[in-house]
Amino acid sequence: MTFMKKTLAASIAVAAASSLAVSTAQADMSDGEVRIGYLADMSGTYRDLAGPGGLTAMEMAVADFGGSVNGAPIVISSADDRNSADVGANTVRGWIDQDNVDMVGGLVASSVSIAVTKVLEENNGLGIVSGSAASSITNEHCTPNHIHWVYDTYPLANGTAKAVVEQGGDTWFMLTADYAFGHALEADVTKVVEESGGEIVGGVRHPFPTNDFSSYILQAQGSGAKIIGLANAGADTVNAITTASQFGLTQSGQQLAGLLIFLNDVHALGLEATQNLLLTTGWYWDMDEQSREWSQRYFDEVGRMPTMVQAGIYSSTMHYLKAVEAAGTDDPETVRAQMADMPIEDFFARNGRIREDGRMVHDMYLAQVKTPEESTGEWDLYEILSTIPAEEAYRPLSESQCKLVQN
C-alpha cells in the first residue's frame, strides 16, 4: 500500500504557536488534529479527472481555511486506490484504526466508493464522495456516514437525454459499456428518452474497456438513428468519439450524445472531434467570475484547468472544515449533521443542500462543446446552455430506496 503522509507547513506553524495554550475547542478535536484522508486513482484511467489535481484542490482548501480549525491543525494523508475496491477499503480501514482519520475525501471509481462507505459505516467514520458517478451511492447504497457531492448518473441522463430529445433527436442508438455503471446509465437514459417521446431503435453493449470502436460505430451508422448515446466513460468515450469522427458520423447527419464526459476528455479529444456535443456538468471553470477566479489560482498551481470533480473536492473540503469549526468538534456524526444544516453556496455549488440520503443537490448545467471557430483558448471548451435547478436535477426522494428516507 502506498501511503504518504503530508503535513502542511502552515499547519505546523499554527500547531507550534498554539501548543503553548491548548484551547478548550481544540480539546474537542480527536488527537488535537483534524485528519483528512484523500483516496483516489492517482495513476490509472481516472487520474486526470481527480487524481493529484484533486489533492492539490484539497490542499488549497486547507490553506485557504488557515491550516487549522479552532487551533487544531489540519493534516492531509493521501493514497492511491488503483481503482481497486479492496485496496480502497483496506486503506480506509487502516486510516481509521491506526491514524484516527476524521474524514475521507476524493473517492472516484464507484466500486471503490461503495466499498469504502461500507467501511465508514461499520467504523462510524465520515466520507465525502466527489468523483463517483453511480446514483446508487445515495440510493440503495446510502449510509449515514457519507455524502455524495458533485454529480451522479441521474442528472446526467435527465439533463442530456431530455434536452437532446427536445431538440428533435428522438431516435437513439445506445453504445453501452458492458458493466454495472453502463447498464445503470443505459436504463436511466432509456427511461428519460421514452418519457420524452423518443425511441431507442438499437444498441450494442461493448466490453469494458474497448480499444477499437470502428465496428460499433459502423453498426450505429447502419441503424439510421439520429442520436448515438454513449453510456460509457473515460477512455472508452474518448475512443468512441475519435472513431466516430474518423468515420464521418456527424457529417452524415447523426449526432453524438456523451452522457458522462469530463473537461479533461474534451481537452484530450480536441474540438474538431467533439464540437457540438451536448453534455451535463456539475460545474465549469468559465461559468462566472467566482469560478474563473478560483480556477485561475488552481491553474497557476497545476498547469491545467480543473474538472468539476477537482472543484468539488475543494468545495466539499471547505464545507467540511466550516462545519467542524461551527460544531466545535470533529466527531463524524455531529459534523455530518452540522454540514446538512448549512446551505452550500460557493464558487462551485449554487442552491446546494445536503439531503437526508446524503445527496448534495445543487444546480446542474446543460453544456455544449464549442466549435474550433468559437473557442478562444486551449481551455475554452464549453458553452453553458441552461441551468437545471437543484431540486429537479436529482432523483426525487419520493423515488428513493435509501434506508435513511421514510417513504
Added chain:
Amino acid sequence: MTMIFGVPLAVFMGQLTLGLVNGAFYALLSLGLAVIFGLLKIVNFAHGAQYMLGAFAALLGFRYLGINYWLALFLVPLVVGAFGVLLERFLLRRIAHLDHLYGLLLTFGLALIFEGTLVNFFGVSGARYATPEILQGGLNLGFMFLPTYRAWVLVAALAMCLFTWFMIERTRLGAYLRAGTENSQLMQAFGVNVPLLITLTYGFGVALAAFAGVLAAPLYPVSPTMGSSLLIVVFAVVVIGGMGSILGAIITGLAMGIIEGLTKVYYPEASNTVIFFVMILVLMLRPVGLFGKEA
C-alpha cells in the same frame, strides 16, 4: 437485400474489412514479438510499452521538433529501435544465460517504468495526433465508408510484414541469424559476430513495435497506457500462431482481426474474449500453435 446469418451483406462486408485492418495491426505487433522470441528466446513484455513509445515519439517529435508524419514513420522506429539496442546490450544480455522467466520479468518491469514515467508527465487522458492531410477523408466502397487512413494502415502494415518475412526467411542475413540462434558457437567459429546479430535483432523487433505505434497514433488517443491493453491480445495471437513462427504470426494476426470483427456483430459482449477461446482451443488440439514446429 442479401443476408448472411441474419446480417445484411453490406454490414457483413464492412465488418470484414474493419477486421482486416485491425488484423494487420495484430500481425505487425505479433510479428515483432515472434521475431524476438523465435530468434532470441526473450518473452518481450515491454513490447506494448515500446509500441506506446513509438506513438509518443511521433507526437512529441511533431509538437517540439516539427517532424511530420512521413518523416516520423521512418525516424521513430530508428530512434526507438536504437533504444532497444541499448536495452539488449546493457540489460537483457546480462541475463541471457538464465531462465526465460528472468527476461520476462525484466521486460515487464521496464514496461511498468516506461508507462509510469510518462503517466507522471502526461497523465492518462491521452493526446490527439492529427491524421496527415493526404490521408484524411474516406473511400466509398459501396458497402461502407472506409476512412482513407485505415486503408493506408492495412497497406503499410502488410508491406512491413512481408518485408520482415522476406528478410528473415529469404536472405543471407536472415539465414545467418537463424543459424546463429540454432548453434551460436559454430556460427562464431565461421567468423560471424553472433552477439551483434542478436542485439540488432532485438533492436529490429522493437523498431517494428515503434512503427506500429506511429501507425496507431492518428487512430487512437496517444496515451501512456495504450500498449498495455493490446499486449495481452498480441501475446495470444503469437501463442495461436506458434511461438516464434514469423509466417504464423502474420496469418494468425489477420485471421484473429477478422474473427474479432465478426464477433462484434454477432455477439459483441464476447469480442474481447473470443481470441482467448481460440487460443485455448488451439492449445488443446495443437499445443505448439498452428504454425509452430514440433520440438
